[in-house]
Amino acid sequence: MDFDNYNTNGFHDELFEPNGKPRKAALPIIEQINAMGGKELRRRQKAAEMALYQLGATFNVYGDKRGAEKILPFDIIPRVVEAQEWDVLERGLKQRIHALNLFIDDIYNDKKILKDKIIPEEMILSSQCYLPQCEGLKPPKGVWIHITGTDFVRGGDGVFYVLEDNLRCPSGISYVLQNRAMMKRTLPGAFEEMMVRPVSNYSDYLYDTLQYVANDGVKKPNVIVLTPGIYNSAYFEHAYLAQQMGVTLAQGSDLVVKDYNVYLRTTKGLEKVDVIYRRIDDEFLDPQVFRKDSYLGVPGIMECYRRGNVTLANAPGTGIADDKAIYAYVPEIIKYYLGEEPIIPNVPTYICERESDRKYVLENLDKLVVKAVNLSGGYGMLIGPKSTAAERKEFAALIKKNPRDYIAQPTLALSRTPTIIGNKIAGRHVDFRPYILYGKDIFVLPGGLTRVALIKDSLVVNSSQGGGSKDTWVLGTEPRGAI
Amino acid sequence: MLSRAANSIYWMSRYLERADNISRFIDVNMHLMLDLGIHHGNDHWNALVRTSGDDESFAERYKNATEANVIKFLTFDETNPNSILSCIRNARENARTVREIISSEMWEMLNELYHYVNTNSRKRRIADLEGFYLHIRKMNHLFVGLAENSFSHGEGWHFIRIGQLLERADKTVRILDVKYFLLLPSVDYVDSPLDTIEWAAVLKSATAFEMYRKRFHRANFHDVTDFLIFDNEFPRSVAFCLRQALASLQEVAHMHGEPSKALEQVKQLDGWLKNHSIDDVWKIGLHEFIDDFQTRNNAIDQAVFESFFAFRDA
Numbered sequence: 001m002d003f004d005n006y007n008t009n010g011f012h013d014e015l016f017e018p019n020g021k022p023r024k025a026a027l028p029i030i031e032q033i034n035a036m037g038g039k040e041l042r043r044r045q046k047a048a049e050m051a052l053y054q055l056g057a058t059f060n061v062y063g064d065k066r067g068a069e070k071i072l073p074f075d076i077i078p079r080v081v082e083a084q085e086w087d088v089l090e091r092g093l094k095q096r097i098h099a100l101n102l103f104i105d106d107i108y109n110d111k112k113i114l115k116d117k118i119i120p121e122e123m124i125l126s127s128q129c130y131l132p133q134c135e136g137l138k139p140p141k142g143v144w145i146h147i148t149g150t151d152f153v154r155g156g157d158g159v160f161y162v163l164e165d166n167l168r169c170p171s172g173i174s175y176v177l178q179n180r181a182m183m184k185r186t187l188p189g190a191f192e193e194m195m196v197r198p199v200s201n202y203s204d205y206l207y208d209t210l211q212y213v214a215n216d217g218v219k220k221p222n223v224i225v226l227t228p229g230i231y232n233s234a235y236f237e238h239a240y241l242a243q244q245m246g247v248t249l250a251q252g253s254d255l256v257v258k259d260y261n262v263y264l265r266t267t268k269g270l271e272k273v274d275v276i277y278r279r280i281d282d283e284f285l286d287p288q289v290f291r292k293d294s295y296l297g298v299p300g301i302m303e304c305y306r307r308g309n310v311t312l313a314n315a316p317g318t319g320i321a322d323d324k325a326i327y328a329y330v331p332e333i334i335k336y337y338l339g340e341e342p343i344i345p346n347v348p349t350y351i352c353e354r355e356s357d358r359k360y361v362l363e364n365l366d367k368l369v370v371k372a373v374n375l376s377g378g379y380g381m382l383i384g385p386k387s388t389a390a391e392r393k394e395f396a397a398l399i400k401k402n403p404r405d406y407i408a409q410p411t412l413a414l415s416r417t418p419t420i421i422g423n424k425i426a427g428r429h430v431d432f433r434p435y436i437l438y439g440k441d442i443f444v445l446p447g448g449l450t451r452v453a454l455i456k457d458s459l460v461v462n463s464s465q466g467g468g469s470k471d472t473w474v475l476g477t478e479p480r481g482a483i
Numbered sequence: 484m485l486s487r488a489a490n491s492i493y494w495m496s497r498y499l500e501r502a503d504n505i506s507r508f509i510d511v512n513m514h515l516m517l518d519l520g521i522h523h524g525n526d527h528w529n530a531l532v533r534t535s536g537d538d539e540s541f542a543e544r545y546k547n548a549t550e551a552n553v554i555k556f557l558t559f560d561e562t563n564p565n566s567i568l569s570c571i572r573n574a575r576e577n578a579r580t581v582r583e584i585i586s587s588e589m590w591e592m593l594n595e596l597y598h599y600v601n602t603n604s605r606k607r608r609i610a611d612l613e614g615f616y617l618h619i620r621k622m623n624h625l626f627v628g629l630a631e632n633s634f635s636h637g638e639g640w641h642f643i644r645i646g647q648l649l650e651r652a653d654k655t656v657r658i659l660d661v662k663y664f665l666l667l668p669s670v671d672y673v674d675s676p677l678d679t680i681e682w683a684a685v686l687k688s689a690t691a692f693e694m695y696r697k698r699f700h701r702a703n704f705h706d707v708t709d710f711l712i713f714d715n716e717f718p719r720s721v722a723f724c725l726r727q728a729l730a731s732l733q734e735v736a737h738m739h740g741e742p743s744k745a746l747e748q749v750k751q752l753d754g755w756l757k758n759h760s761i762d763d764v765w766k767i768g769l770h771e772f773i774d775d776f777q778t779r780n781n782a783i784d785q786a787v788f789e790s791f792f793a794f795r796d797a
Contacts (some may be wrong), residue, residue: 054591054594054595054596054598055587055591055594056579056582056590056591056594168627229580230576230579230580235579239579239582239583240583242583243582243583243584243587248485248488249484249584250485252489254485254486254487264485265485265486265487266484266485266486267484267485267486267489267638267735267739267791267792268738276790471603
């Protein structure tokens, strides 16, 4: 098994040029794998899978009574992002996050962007992601979106497009960190030569960010991670991040509100909490304010937040900018708040609420990808070119009934990257999710989660639908110390 | 630390200790059967079920206390909450809720142990059953060693110790109680060769055989009970377990700046053991003593819960 018969099949490939030659930046790792031979490569792949299994980085197989567990499939051939490409992404992400944070603050306070008619007001008010309970909130240090994981795809033209902004505490960072740790064991040879940039200090940056956003006057902020509990599919990540930062991992039932402060229930009694990195969705956060039937949250926590006695990261309400119809306005948002041209483009988006867009969408359902505006994870989606007539009919009816709930985008020829499939190396479609922290400054971790659609020709990278992951090597331009 | 986390750590440790004990009991019993021969079989396997305290739930589901049935019930039966598989699964579930608190090495070891037992539970037949039980105990020892050497000896560590020691004391008296009942000495049986073999098996169930020999040389029920209840140095004797649990509870009291109800209760029991001997136990009656001890041990468990895990609105 090697790269000798590898074919890019006309797709943009992350490791190979269109003429079938390895990209210069990726050459060391390709040569290393070629020299290793198929047997050794497979052995290392197996060893990495076994290590992840023993680490307990597993999810339960649904419906299996005997407790079968699986790891998220992990492919040991890394995805490479070259230094110059990364520079553009980094600058573009900083710009985008900066603008989105200003946008959210404006929406819940002055609403200038609505008054100036850049975005139609009813677009915001009709969004299920708009939370009136957040009106007038001023989060500490002005930061709403402390942690972001922006989804990118690369089109056939080789350009990175933002697909989704994911401003509501996205998951996946633990895979980035674990995958890297695994790769250091599995293919250590090429790291130094390729000047792979480090990701392992993410937890330090995260902790700094969370400490920084504590309310003024708090001397040594008590930071915690709030999880829905062990049955949540991302529990592994919640525990991992708490462990890496050395902070308490709490569930809603561990917290209690007293005199508008939030406390942990400890063996010694109550202990005040200052900053909560919460991995519970807005609507479950506080049954007194949002969903009344939530047992995951903490009754009264929003009032503590409103009074400035505790910081929530991310702030409640940030989902407004995740609405896929609002997403279409992000280029305008960047221009409006920063007076700059967007550095990274959006995927062109048709908003079904607009009559002309809707007409085009309904006439071209077989060419477009249709998405529900407030769903993610590959749900509520129609992939036009792969759909049946019946599915298109169903979506046409849905769009006509609730046009505000749908957008459409052209089907992108997602880039591919070499992946071990059985006894061969074959091209598979990938996306890319870097992680951004907003504290004192905006920090973009030089790395990210590359999700890969392991099924041939599939464009769906979600783990629930046959997706796996890879380590992402962002290359530096000068030798560095630690990886 | 979080009350919930302390509770999970305590139970993680108790369940592991329980699984370790059951695994040893079964192993020892298999060996004993080789010495005693098949006609004694079911009594002894039945006794083992009673040791676990689950005789009723066993009777509901199994007709006879055959070796195969008892081994299945105590090892792989998922409907038995005290089977080895259930214990290790529960230990792991508890560990999962505190995996950010315990060391990664501990979590990975426990995870490996769980996968080992779970994978074997799916097999139709295990070729080397003895090796299987041995491996469980080895991994458990590794876990305990990692807890000792990769985990700060703070509050969490003390809850590991307290859980382990209370569980161990409970199991040590249970094996004594059940075996005593089974071997209820009749005059012509005492100190017969079979009697000696049986009491040696009791010692082995507590890994006490060799250490006992160094002190008493010959196995008889008087000395065995003395050793397993009162020995000051053997790590599975009741007295030793309580003294160590007391030390951990004192450390915790020191950290919290106040003594707990659990501490007071362990202190009392420890005091009783210090001021009495095996002859006092015989005067009370071994079974009556053990009954009383178990009631008190359960009360301590309840006090630990109330002192540390239940929510205190301070």
